[in-house]
Amino acid sequence: MSRTLVLEREATGATAAEGLRDILPAMIACIPIGLLFGALSVGKGLSVLEAGLMSILVFAGGAQFAALELWTWPVPVLALAFSTLLINARHVLMGASLAPKFGEFSLFQRLLGASVLTDEAWALAERCALRRQLTPAYWFAVAATLPPLWVGCTFLGAWLGSFLGEPRALGADFAFTALFIGLVAGLWRGRDTAITVIVSAVTSALAYVWLGPPWHVAAGAFAGIAAAWCAAPPERSSP
């Protein structure tokens, strides 16, 4: 009896309730990071509305924190767009990998579904697709719950941040550096990452001293990527 039930459950697609259960840890982790983003935005001189608007329209944590770190007046629009494009380039690979698994999705669901793609939703959907049919219900449960939470926490953090005062006295200006070190640790893949990180760090610091911002981002990023290319074994073209 219970065996038939299990088989039946496996044969049907993943449900929204399962999606909500799977995304819950990521939602809890999203709350303090969203509050931090809002508070740091206001510390940088953005208004509460501008901080919230960025979370609504961009909705990509890493790129948003990087933008704040690079933010100066006058606003370097091109440098910000470029840094965002580079940091989010990973979405292209995630989308390409998910596309064949979106078989049950209508065109509108694909378009909307792609627009709420995040690292967390991607990882859960890939895990789900290993065993079951990926359904729109499951995808939107894991992917569409994060944007409203991220936006809400940004507004709340920005509003609270306007009472905090001078960010440097609290060491808040260093929060970016610490956060990014933590994010890179999460991306660690051993030797390859070590080479990338060292080359990027040294090149960026030198470019910052010699050329000034915002050139250090492009210089460091490309040097790190080139180092990874050179360090990887070349692909054998013949058997």
Place this chain on the structure above:
Amino acid sequence: MTVDPATLAAILAMAAATWLTRIAGFLIGGRLVLRGRAKAAFDAIPPAVLVAVIAPSALATGWPETAAAAVTVVAATRLPLLATVAVGVAAVVALRALAG
């Protein structure tokens, strides 16, 4: 509650860039298969960019920031993300006080 036009332009440019990356993979579908050096270079993009953004603040600001970054690296190998941030911020406040 104001929105500066230049800030709005930056946010819109960032939003367009991000949406492009989100939609592009689905348009390419299963046709994008990276191997060897191209795969290694693509995998290196996120850490390379994140490190390039913070390197001046960690390495070219002063010894308290560089020392605090070293403390943060150690914390990052054994603590969750938010605890790492807390350790880094506490370290920089203490070291700056020490530096005077």
